[in-house]
Amino acid sequence: MDIAGIAKKFIKGKTFSLLCMLMLIIVFFWYFSPNHSFLSVTNIVIILNSMVLFILFAVAVSMLIISGEVDLSPGFIGTAAGATMAALLEGGTVPWFVAVIICLLMGIGFGLINAVLVNKFRIQSFIATLAVGTFLARGFSFIVSGGRAIPVRDPVISWLGTARIGDVVPVTVLISLAIILVYGTILSKTKFGRGVYLCGGNREAARLAGLNPKKLSYLLFANSGMLGALAGILFVARIRSGNLDGTNAFSFPAVTAVIFGGISFGGGSGKMLGCFLGLLIINAFNNGLTIMRVSPFWQDVASGLLLLLALTLDYISTRRANRASIPKSARRLKQEG
C-alpha cells in the first residue's frame, strides 16, 4: 500500500477519531484552564497517575473482550488481593515479595475459577465473573481483613506506591505504561495475539484452524485475575491500607473505557492503543472538568454525555462499515424485497 493509502486508512480508522477527540479536549482545556495549567508537567503526570489502576484493569478485560468473553471480577479480585497482602504484611513476619507472590497466585486462582465456570459449566462469562467477583472474592476480602481496614507499613510496598522517579514520574505510572506496552505488543505482534483475535472473531473457525480456544480462555482468565491482583497490590501500596471497598468499583469504568477505545464488545477487534487513548480521553476530560471547577454532580453528566456521543459515533461508523461491505446490488435487492 502506498503512503496515501496508508494515510487514508489511518484517517478512516478508530485511532484517528480518538486522537482527534483527544486533541479537542487538550486544546479546549489548555485554552480555558487557569494559566493554561492543563498542559503543565505536573498536571500531565497527575492525569497519567489517575490512569494507573484503570490501565491494569482495562488491559485485563480487553484481552478477554477481544477473545469474545467478558470479565467483571478483576476489581473484586484486586480488593481481595489487596486485603490479603495487607493482612500478610500486618504482623511483619511475611516478606513483601512472598506476600506479592501469594496475592498474584490468588488472583490467578480466582481467574481459573472463572475459566472453569465458563468452560466446564458453560455459564456465561458475564454471570460467572460477576458471581465470582461479588460473592467469592468480596467475601474473601471480608474474611481476610475481619471487616476492617489494615494499614500497610512495609517500606518496599510504600515505596512502590508512592515513589517518584526523578521526583516527577510515579513508579506506578511506569509500571502501568510498561504493562500496556507489553500486552499491546503481544496482541499485535505475536502468534498468541493473533489467536486471541481469531477466537474472538469466530471461535469455531479458530478451533478448525488448529487453535485451542478453551486453553486460550483459561490463560486469559488467569491473566485477568493476575492483573486484577496486581492492580489491587498497587492500590494498597498507593493508599497504604488494605481497604474493604478497594478496587471493587474499578471494573465497570475499565470496561467502559475499553469499549470507548474501540475494542468491540462482540470480540475479534480492537487495539491496546485504542484502549490507552480511551482511558486517556476519559481521565483527561475528568481532570479538565475538575480544573475548571465544574460541580462534581455535573461532572458525571458531562462524562456521561461524552461517552454517549462517542458510542454513537462508534455505532454510526460500524454501521457504515457494514453497509459498505454489502454489495450495492445486494442492498438494492434487500430494499426491494
Next chain:
Amino acid sequence: MKKVVALLIAAAMAFSVIACASDAPGDAAPPVEEAQPSVNNGAGTITVDVSEGANSIGFFLDDVDPQSRRTYDVVWSFMRPMPLMQNIGDALVELEDILNVNIIHYNADGDIDALIQNIEIFAAQGVDGFIIVIDPTASERIKEVLDNTGIPYIAMLNSVRDENGRAIVPGVGLDGYQAGRIKTQWLYDNYRTYWGEIDTARLGLLNFNFSPNVDFNDRYLGALSMFQELFPGNTNIFSADGVAGRLDEQTGFDLASAILATNPDVEHWFIPACLEHYAQGAARAVESLGMQDRVLITTTGSDILSAAWDSGYDGAAWVSCIGIHALQYAAPALCALVALMNGTATPDTLWSGLRAPGDLYTFFYVELEIVTRDTYQDFFNRIRAEAGLG
C-alpha cells in the same frame, strides 16, 4: 457523518463545561499582586489562640478583616455523596460572603484513589485550603499527601489519629461516645413524662450500631455504658448491628421488628439509635407492632426528624434527637481554616484550650443538645444566628 458527530461531541463538551463551571474561567487564578496566604504548620512563632473567642457553635473571626484581603479558594472534599455532605457544603457556601471565600466542591464518589489524585490536582491549581473528610481507611496516606502540598487543611467529621490514638490533625466533628451517653441520659430523665412510673426491671435497651464505622460504634458504646450505669444489673440489653444490612431505614425496621416482637418479657424500651435512618425504621416497626406507648426513640442527627416535624409528624415513640445543623460543622472548620490561611493561627494554636490530654492537635467537638418537637426550631434559629446568618 463521523466527523459531524465528532464536532457535536466537541460542541457538547464545550457547552457542558461552560454551563457547569462555577466561575468564569479567567477568574479562577488568584491575582498576583495581592497577598498570598501563609502556611503555618506549627513551626511558626504564633502563640495566641485566635479561636479562643469562638462562640458556642465555634464561629470566630481573627484579626484580619475578610473583606480587606483577596477571596480564598477553599476545597470541600469528601468521599461519598450523602445528604450530610451536601448540607455541610451548602452551609459552607452560606458562609462564603461573611468569610470572603469561594467554596469548590469535590466528591470522589467512593474512589479513594481519586480523592488522593484530586488533592494533587487542586494543589497544582493553587487553591488556598482544604476542608476534607479524611477517610479512616487511608488516613495516613491522605494526611501525607495533604502535608506534601503545604496547603492548610482542616479535617471534617473523622478525626485522624496516630498509633497511640493521639489526634494528629486539627478537625471538627462529633464526639460519638458522648452523643451515645447523652441520648440514654435524656431517655432516663424524660421517660416518666411519657410513661409515668414503670418497673425498670422490665425495661430494655435496643441499641443500634454499625460496627465497621468507628464513630457509630462509639455512639453505640456510649449509649450502652450510660444504660449500664443508670440500670446496674439490667440484662435486657439488645444490640442491633446494621452491618448485616445497610445504612438505611429498612435495615432499622428489620432489626427493630425482630427484637421488639420476640422479647415480650420486656415491657418498655429505650432505643438510642446511632443513625437517623435506623431511628426512622425503628419508629415504623414500633407503629406496625402497636407499641407506641411502650417505646421511646431518640437518635443522633436531626435532618429526618426535623423535616418530619415540619410536615406535621407527631410520632408517639420517636420523640427527640440530638439537634445537628450543618453550620455547626461548617462554621468552626471554615473559621479555623481562614485563620490558618491568614497566618493568624497554626494547627497547634487552634482550639488549644479544648485539646484532649495527649492529643497533638485539637479535634473540635460540636455542641450536643437534645431537641424535641417543641424546641428544635429555636435551636436551629440560634445556630444560624451564631453563625452570623440571622
